[in-house]
Amino acid sequence: MEIFSFALFTRFEDNLRFLASLSNDNDEEWEYSDPQKELQEGNNSARYSFPILRNYFEYTYQKLHSENRIVFAEGERFACFNTGLVTRHYEEIFAFFEENKSYNKQSPYFFKAFLKESDREFLSYYSTNIPQRANYFDKPERLLFNPQSVIIKNIDHILQDNKLRFPAPLRNATDREIRNQLNGAIEEVTKMAKINYKLGIPQWYKGEIQLLLPLYLTHQNKADLALSLEYINEKTYRAGAVLTKGMAYNNARLIVAPQSNWLQP
Numbered sequence: 001m002e003i004f005s006f007a008l009f010t011r012f013e014d015n016l017r018f019l020a021s022l023s024n025d026n027d028e029e030w031e032y033s034d035p036q037k038e039l040q041e042g043n044n045s046a047r048y049s050f051p052i053l054r055n056y057f058e059y060t061y062q063k064l065h066s067e068n069r070i071v072f073a074e075g076e077r078f079a080c081f082n083t084g085l086v087t088r089h090y091e092e093i094f095a096f097f098e099e100n101k102s103y104n105k106q107s108p109y110f111f112k113a114f115l116k117e118s119d120r121e122f123l124s125y126y127s128t129n130i131p132q133r134a135n136y137f138d139k140p141e142r143l144l145f146n147p148q149s150v151i152i153k154n155i156d157h158i159l160q161d162n163k164l165r166f167p168a169p170l171r172n173a174t175d176r177e178i179r180n181q182l183n184g185a186i187e188e189v190t191k192m193a194k195i196n197y198k199l200g201i202p203q204w205y206k207g208e209i210q211l212l213l214p215l216y217l218t219h220q221n222k223a224d225l226a227l228s229l230e231y232i233n234e235k236t237y238r239a240g241a242v243l244t245k246g247m248a249y250n251n252a253r254l255i256v257a258p259q260s261n262w263l264q265p
Contacts (some may be wrong), residue, residue: 003061003152005099007079008110016050016057021115022093023085028257029265033162039248041165045250052194055250059149059204060084061095063134063254064208073125079109080122091116094131097220136202136255142231145193145200151229153186154240155179162242167217167224185215186227186239200229201258209238212248214262 007017018031030053032038035136038046045051062083064070071080079097079186086092097109115122117130137143159175159182160225170178193199193213200211210230214223229237243251252258 003058004107006061006065006107006109007109008105010102010110011187013049015111015114016053019048019057019083019085019093020194022055022087022114022116024088024090032246032265040245041244043244043246047050048066048219052246052250052253055084056253059096059254060134063136064131067135069132069134071126071129071131071243072161075130078125078130082124082131082133083114087116091118092130092133094122094126095115096122107252121127121253127157129198134254135202135207139209141234143202145197145211145213145229146234147194147197149235149237149239151186151190151239152232153183154238155182157240158242165225165242165247169218176259182215185217189213189227201248201252201260201264202229202255205251209255212243212252212263215242226263 001101016030020028021152024091030050032043032046032051035046035051038051038110045055048054048155057241059082061081072078073080077099077137081096083093083095093114096112096115098112100107100110101161113121117123159178163178165173166178169182174180189199190213198212201212205228208231210228211229212226215227225242226245227239228241228243230250232238245263246265249258249263252263
């Protein structure tokens, strides 16, 4: 179920603005630094306000729903889930819903509020059954790049489906020119990752942990794109896509706010 099929929101952007102000990282960048560039490169979430937080909230709900971690109370009169965010004093923040009893309703619930763990209304219904966070850590070995592994490149797919995501100087280049530039960048970052295995940033994509590596195509010190690595086995990754940094940050932020110089929204 999608979040908007589950619940009615009457002022969704205002709700997100409040959630951003309530969270510990209230100075976190929930907007893209260059939304127009993200739109041009195929990132449709750039059309909305608070696009990163919106993406985070929607996909966190989906993950929790798949894990049966939406918690109901009072005979399903109320529903609640853990947003995975905390206040500046590290209280967990929960999304709280009440049953929608309106005639011809489109969603079974309507959104009431984002509540802190100490909130009296939250404790009235959930003190003995506190909703848990989404779990992304059942395969912790996938969170770090294995320096003993190899990367198999699916260049055809990257060039055919991801070409619009490349920086402008390369979009008008021939496939051969892009391929040569891409191969060189992947070889370089593979060497970098084998020296510094923390260079890879985990992302959540289609129900799996993948890793992101920076691709330096037009600048030596500023990544142009993120290379997505699909885990095949303990010795093999498949590089099947490149993402804009905004797209990559969206996927990585589902797990944790990336603490990296190269991946910024």
